Structure formats: structure tokens, C-alpha cells
């Protein structure tokens with residue numbers, strides 16, 4: 531006799547300790563998300579996963595599921611908010627997709643497609659951000675970082691290395707590298723590290739692999755991020 | 766919402782194909798929709814992609830006529846139903862052309878990555894303009910007498926490249942680098958038929 535919550539009129543079972551996001555993903559219900567990755571502890575920063583629970587808007591990746599919760603997710607109002615958040619992520623960084631090796635395989639871009647983003651809407655910041663090519667195998671381009679902290683979490687929790695960190699607050703937030711020089715080349719990061727694999731955007735790229743998959747065969751060319759993340763496929 | 770909305774709130778004031786007198790479409794009674802196009806800080810790739818609608822051009826030309834456009838070589842934009850702008854704004858001349866389009870076109874469409882977010886030309890936005898010029902005209906190999914062009918006839922370059930929506934109101938955005946011929950066709954046929962333009966999932970891309 532499992533407990534259930536209701537997401538958009540669908541009864542979704544959950545186990546004690548699961549968040550609304552966990553329960554949704556397990557049931558194949560897509561709630562848009564960027565900073566969440568089921569392999570890691572929730573971070574709750576992008577707010578894309580915001581749902582309405584019993585009348586209040588909350589981040590579904592951090593809120594524990596509780597028996598009887600009435601959750602609204604795939605509704606016009608919340609999708610409009612998600613679109614606005616996504617558009618802000620685009621203008622706060624420098625996202626020139628045609629010149630980015632992640633294009634077609636990028637979760638930020640895929641969420642934008644899913645939400646039908648036709649333009650970034652807001653005026654562009656064109657912020658000055660540094661790229662770091664000092665590592666032999668890994669490229670770090672902060673222009674595309676959305677501060678999801680997945681690389682930070684992966685490096686600490688899985689690789690046991692603590693290569694990345696976030697410093698500063700708000701619009702001054704920056705992804706930093708924990709070496710004396712601040713350069714990636716001076717860390718013990720290895721190309722096989724989990725931290726290198728988890729970046730949802732083109733901020734962390736493996737060198738000499740650019741554009742390896744032709745257009746038409748990339749992850750999100752034909753399949754929406756909703757289907758990739760709920761339909762058995764894995765991001 | 767501010768003035769640049771993703772979805773234009775107003776219905777498009779276009780004459781509908783087949784509207785007016787009930788005569789055969791071959792007759793002149795069919796009022797053609799007038800379209801102007803231009804490329805600002807773009808590569809003409811969107812225009813090339815427009816030609817990729819291939820034989821559908823013959824059907825289209827029954828419904829539309831072209832004002833200022835690289836296809837007609839008309840130099841000034843007159844009153845039009847639809848203006849399609851490729852490329853961002855990188856110099857003073859771009860602003861003049863863009864304002865001319867906005868003034869004359871009932872519906873203004875930003876086509877392609879550059880018009881929408883500056884695109885590849887905007888990659889220079891974080892490089893000092895002077896450094897940029899020196900690199901291209903002084904240090905780059907293959908140039909005879911390395912000097913930065915400075916003719917008064919040349920348009921004044923801006924320190925940053927801007928999306929056109931930061932200069933004028935834009936009614937519709939058609940992303941892609943370039944958008945495919947199919948995406949352009951879907952967009953145009955929606956627009957010409959008075960529907961809210963909507964791309965299929967596979968037609969919407971930023972690259």
C-alpha cells in the first residue's frame with residue numbers, strides 16, 4: 531500500500547524520503563529541471579522545477595513528497611515562468627549555440643526547445659567571463675556556465691577531489707577552480723572524472739571531441755528533453 | 766511584457782490570400798503581400814536558406830511580391846506587409862536600415878541567430894574593438910600594408926553587436942543558424958494564412 535501524491539491529476543506513488551521530483555521521475559512524469567540530476571543530492575538553485583503544491587509554488591527537487599499533496603506542474607502559468615527563467619539564463623551568459631560544441635546535446639538548449647523559446651526576450655548582458663584551456667584534455671568555458679553546481683557536487687562526492695567551487699553571490703557568482711593558480715591545468719582533474727561528464731551545458735567540454743556526432747543524430751535533434759529524461763533514455 | 770514579446774499580441778493585419786473579389790487567382794484582383802528582406806550583420810545564410818524552400822518558391826510568388834531585398838536589388842524599403850531582417854546590428858548603417866524597415870513594415874520578423882541574439886558576430890563583444898581591428902588588419906598574415914580602413918564612407922562600427930530587438934520592436938522571431946527551408950516555409954505559410962506562426966519541434970533549433 532504505497533502512498534501517493536497527485537501531479538496534474540495523475541496519481542503518483544512515492545516512497546518515504548523521496549522528493550516530488552524523485553517520485554515524478556520514477557513515474558515517468560517530466561518536470562523541467564536543470565540543476566537536478568537524480569544521481570546527486572538536490573541543489574535547488576535553477577527553480578525551473580517549480581511546481582504548485584496545495585496552492586504554493588515550491589521547488590519540486592527539494593520538497594519531500596507527502597501523502598495527498600496536490601501538485602500542479604504542466605500548466606500554462608508555470609511553463610511561462612520556466613520560459614522566463616530559461617531566457618534569463620541565456621542572457622546572463624554568452625550562449626552562441628552555433629559556435630558551441632555542446633549544441634544538440636545541451637540540456638539548457640533542450641529545455642528552451644521544450645518550452646518553445648523563440649527568442650531570449652531580455653536584453654543581453656554579454657558578461658565578460660573567462661575561458662580556461664590550461665588542462666590537457668578538458669576545456670572550461672565560463673561563458674556557458676549556469677551555476678548548477680553539478681560539477682562541484684560530482685567532484686566532491688564522486689571523484690573525491692574538490693576541483694570546482696562557486697564563489698560570489700547573485701549576478702557576481704563565478705565558477706572557480708581550486709588550485710593555487712586558479713587554472714584547471716594545475717588540478718588533478720582527469721578526463722574520466724564524473725565532474726567532467728555531468729555538466730548540462732557546454733561549459734565543461736572534453737577536448738578533441740567537438741562536433742563528433744553529426745546534426746540529425748544528436749541527443750535532442752528529434753526527441754524532446756521530456757522524452758529523453760523520462761522515457762527510459764538517460765541524459 | 767515589455768515591447769519585445771515572443772508572441773505578438775496583435776493579429777497580423779495582412780490581406781488574406783483569396784480575399785476580395787471572387788475571381789480566378791490568375792487575375793490581378795488578388796492583392797499580393799509585399800515583403801522586404803535585408804541582411805545586416807549576418808552572412809546571408811538565412812537568405813540562402815530561404816531559397817532552400819526550392820520549388821515552393823513558385824507557389825509563394827503567386828501570393829507575395831518583393832520590395833527591398835537582395836533578390837530585387839531595390840535600394841530603399843517602401844511600405845510593406847512583412848519585413849524580414851537577417852543579422853544583428855554592428856554599425857551605424859545597420860541602425861538606419863533597421864529603422865527604415867520598422868517604419869515601413871507592418872510586421873517585422875527577426876530571422877536567424879544573429880538577428881535574435883547577435884550570433885557569431887557577437888563573439889567579438891568581449892574583445893576590445895581596437896584589438897579586434899589590429900588583429901584583423903595589422904597582424905593577420907596576407908595583408909599588404911596593414912592599416913585599419915578609415916574612409917569616411919565606411920559605416921561607424923559599434924563596440925558591441927546587438928540583437929535587432931534591442932533597437933526596434935520585433936513582432937516575430939524565427940531562430941536557427943540558419944533556420945531550415947522547411948522552418949521558413951512553415952513560418953511563412955502560417956503568417957500568410959493569418960495563423961500564429963508555430964514551428965514543429967524538429968524545426969526549432971538555435972544552430
Ligand code: SF4
Nearest residue numbers: 625627630633636732
Ligand atoms: S551551452 Fe547550450 S545553450 Fe549555451 S551555447 Fe552551448 S548549446 Fe547553446
Ligand code: SF4
Nearest residue numbers: 675676678679681729
Ligand atoms: S560548469 Fe557546468 S556543471 Fe559546473 S556549475 Fe557550470 S553549468 Fe553546472
Ligand code: FES
Nearest residue numbers: 563574576577591
Ligand atoms: S531542478 Fe529544482 S531548482 Fe533546479
